[in-house]
Amino acid sequence: MRRHPFCASHRSVFPVCAERTLRTRFLVSPSDAMKYILYARKSSESEERQALSIEAQLRELREFAEREQLEIVASFCEAKTAKEPGRTRFGEMLSMIEKGDAMGIISWHPDRLARNSIDGGRIIYLLDTGALKELRFPTFWFESTPQGKFMLNIAFGQSKYYVDNLSENVKRGIRQKLHRGEWPALAPIGYNNNLKTKQIEVDPVRAPLVKKAFELYATGSFALRALSNTLKELGLRSHKENVLSLSSIQRILQNPVYYGMIHRLGELYEGSHEPIITKELFDEVEQVLAGKSRKKKRKRKHEFLFSGLLHCGSCGCAITAERQKGHAYYRCTKKKGQCEEKYLREEDLLMQVRTIVEELSLPDAWAEKMLQHLDQENQNTQSIWQDETRCLATRKETLEKKIDALLDLKLNGALETDEYVRKKNALLNEKADIEQAVKQVQRGDDDRLEPIRDLIRASRDAKNLLTAEKLPELPAFLSSVGSNVLLTGKTLRWEARKGWRRIAQRRVCFGWLGRRDSNPRMTAPEAVALPLGDSPIRNRKPAKSTENSALFPGIERTNCRD
Numbered sequence: 001m002r003r004h005p006f007c008a009s010h011r012s013v014f015p016v017c018a019e020r021t022l023r024t025r026f027l028v029s030p031s032d033a034m035k036y037i038l039y040a041r042k043s044s045e046s047e048e049r050q051a052l053s054i055e056a057q058l059r060e061l062r063e064f065a066e067r068e069q070l071e072i073v074a075s076f077c078e079a080k081t082a083k084e085p086g087r088t089r090f091g092e093m094l095s096m097i098e099k100g101d102a103m104g105i106i107s108w109h110p111d112r113l114a115r116n117s118i119d120g121g122r123i124i125y126l127l128d129t130g131a132l133k134e135l136r137f138p139t140f141w142f143e144s145t146p147q148g149k150f151m152l153n154i155a156f157g158q159s160k161y162y163v164d165n166l167s168e169n170v171k172r173g174i175r176q177k178l179h180r181g182e183w184p185a186l187a188p189i190g191y192n193n194n195l196k197t198k199q200i201e202v203d204p205v206r207a208p209l210v211k212k213a214f215e216l217y218a219t220g221s222f223a224l225r226a227l228s229n230t231l232k233e234l235g236l237r238s239h240k241e242n243v244l245s246l247s248s249i250q251r252i253l254q255n256p257v258y259y260g261m262i263h264r265l266g267e268l269y270e271g272s273h274e275p276i277i278t279k280e281l282f283d284e285v286e287q288v289l290a291g292k293s294r295k296k297k298r299k300r301k302h303e304f305l306f307s308g309l310l311h312c313g314s315c316g317c318a319i320t321a322e323r324q325k326g327h328a329y330y331r332c333t334k335k336k337g338q339c340e341e342k343y344l345r346e347e348d349l350l351m352q353v354r355t356i357v358e359e360l361s362l363p364d365a366w367a368e369k370m371l372q373h374l375d376q377e378n379q380n381t382q383s384i385w386q387d388e389t390r391c392l393a394t395r396k397e398t399l400e401k402k403i404d405a406l407l408d409l410k411l412n413g414a415l416e417t418d419e420y421v422r423k424k425n426a427l428l429n430e431k432a433d434i435e436q437a438v439k440q441v442q443r444g445d446d447d448r449l450e451p452i453r454d455l456i457r458a459s460r461d462a463k464n465l466l467t468a469e470k471l472p473e474l475p476a477f478l479s480s481v482g483s484n485v486l487l488t489g490k491t492l493r494w495e496a497r498k499g500w501r502r503i504a505q506r507r508v509c510f511g512w513l514g515r516r517d518s519n520p521r522m523t524a525p526e527a528v529a530l531p532l533g534d535s536p537i538r539n540r541k542p543a544k545s546t547e548n549s550a551l552f553p554g555i556e557r558t559n560c561r562d
Contacts, residue, residue: 034133036065036104037093038075041082041112054079057108064138065106073102082115083163094122097132104134110142110152111159120156124149178264181272188257189238189248190276200273207276209236210252214277217253218284224249253285260432268425279432304328305346306353309475313488315339321346330487344490352492353474357462359504360481360496367460374449374456392438399431455499 040057054077065072074096078089090113096102107113113135114120126132127144135142140155142148177184183200187193190210191200213231216222222230224246232243244252252258259282260275261268305328310319312332320333328346332339362370406424409415458480465474478485482494496504 034071034104035073035102036070036106036134036136037096037102038062038065038072039090039093039105039107039112040075040077041087041090041107042079043081044079057112060138061106061108064136068136070104070106070136072106081163082111082113082119082159083167085116085118087119090119094126097126100131103132104136105132106136109137109139110135110155111162114156115159115163117156117160120153120160123156124153127152174264178262178269181262181270183257183262183271183273184264186239188255189236189244189252190258191273202274202276206236209234210258211276213249213252214258214281214285217288218281220288250289253289256282258282260435261428267421268428270428270431279429279436304330305471306330306349306475309478310485310487310492312339312341313486313493314341319487332487341487342490344487348490349487349492350471353478354466356478356482356492356494357465357474360459360500361463362456362459362503364460367456370456371453374453377449389438389441392434392441396431396434396438399427399434403427403431451499455503459500459503 038058038061040054040061042053042057058075058077062072064070074093076089076093078087080087082090093105097105105113113123123132123135127135127149134144135152142152174184177198182198183191183193187200187203190203190207192203194201209231212234213227213236216230217227228244228246228249231249236244238244238248256263256268257271257273258276259279260271260273262271263269304321306319307321308318310330311317312319315332315334315336317333317335317339319330321328321330323329329343330346330349331343332341403424406415406420406427410417410420462477464470465477478494480497481500482496485492485494487493495501
């Protein structure tokens, strides 16, 4: 059976010139009396992408309107995707058509008008009601007939299928990149995109500043705004050389990419890029962000040296301070009722603090000898490191098997996606800790000795806090070395923290500060006779304390006066 020459199946493949000839010969064109709206759109809002798309469409559409002698009453242009409804200029155009200000639309192709079912349905509905009389496209033929609307619907469907399929292809590609450990987008601040390898590389300029940002914030002494000002002074900028906003800095501090992981839609992936910081530093920053390591300081009318540090030993209330006759006095706030504790002048309190600092200060010679012993101990642990490396490798292999088992459970439907992501993230973080430990061992860093080194250095430098310019640092020092700092009967009482307790409780010798104890006591000598000229202090048996021996390895008590 021979098809009619004007059926929809033939019209859809006619070239543009043939379509014009057919319309001129057989159809009555209403274009002479009809007003049209010109609509041009590009998908991306970015200036550098599809920069000439709008301009090219406008030029082609105006030439088309001039050839067809179509009257244009308005032009609408926008750079927004049509995948989802809600385009502002598109809505304004349809409002004009509903009001009768125009009855036709000129656009490059139906996919410029709609790539979603809602906007496509609105166009079809306006055609059905007669508010929209005609659609004109330089690249697509349309007639407001049942067959024409059917073909237009197919064109809208094809446009939607194209964008949906493109979206799935892009998501699949991103998933493959994530499983390979590749960063799938523009490199974060501190990294640069390598267009050849498709990887991200450490930015030699910004990466040290990003690491500095983590280190500063981990101290707990910086609010986000203060950190922002500091980074601005240091010169940290975005890839477009803009000053970083507070939200940008917060995103940096919360982004696990900097310790080697990639976070995507709540799930962690192992990255193949070089980390900028350690996971330990990242965890410290997370604690500060969660408010666990930094207390908000309220503004006070007068600032006192030990404000917010002390509590009353009788009732447990906070100790406040006030200034009377040129002196600062500390007293109980008595928030819980009557309290018998008396006022204490700041000078008297400072004397007690000085005594605590002296008790916690190590002589330079002692500290130097301890540090040398730790360095020697670090060099003599090669065999231990090898055993530890094998142990860590075994733990890492076990974790990898657990991650594979989790994936199998998810693929078999025995594990929900949320549960899978939660457990996988925990295992990957644990694996990152192990990999970091392996790197430290391979570099020869015995991390277990580092806290002891820090303790020795802090104890060695503690006496410097007694100088006038260092006095403001005393409260922070007391908070770091002790807890439960109480004021009872004008006497300062405190509990030393682990490590510092060992230093505070040592009673091995009395000459370490260069002065004699006010009340020296000698232990009884052994039954055997002492060699002539030997002191009982030199030959007494040290107290049995595993804490002291662990803290001061290799330090001979008999040399404490040297």
